Amino acid sequence: MAKREQPQSENVFEQLGFKPEEALNLRLRSKMMSALIAEIEERGLTQAQAAKQLGVSQPRISDLMRGKLHLFSIDMLVSLLSAAGLRVEMKVRRAA
Numbered sequence: 565m566a567k568r569e570q571p572q573s574e575n576v577f578e579q580l581g582f583k584p585e586e587a588l589n590l591r592l593r594s595k596m597m598s599a600l601i602a603e604i605e606e607r608g609l610t611q612a613q614a615a616k617q618l619g620v621s622q623p624r625i626s627d628l629m630r631g632k633l634h635l636f637s638i639d640m641l642v643s644l645l646s647a648a649g650l651r652v653e654m655k656v657r658r659a660a
Contacts, residue, residue, distance in 0.1 A: 593633055596641040596652065601629060603648050618647045 577587035577594075604614045604625075611625040618625070627635050628644075636644075642652050 589638070590633065593636060593638055593641060596638070596645060597628065597631065597633060597636060599650065600641065600644055600648060601631075603650060604629070618644050620644070 575584075575587045575591050577590040578584060580587075582590060609617065611622050611629065615622040615625045645652050
């Protein structure tokens, strides 16, 4: 009997074994963090300059740039994105 393959999730965090709710939270934070890192890099800011503009410490920006996802909540990332002049949009829809 052939083994049926499960449809693979598009969320890498689910693929890594996180529960769906936690995987979604991690995915959202990851996307926000990536957008913030890209904005800092696009502007050519040093960590000190980014920290000053975003109202946080330089070590906090270092954590961000190193991708330390576990240190940033969705709330914190929304605040940082807003301080960077970026707008966060959200869409809610029924699960498939």
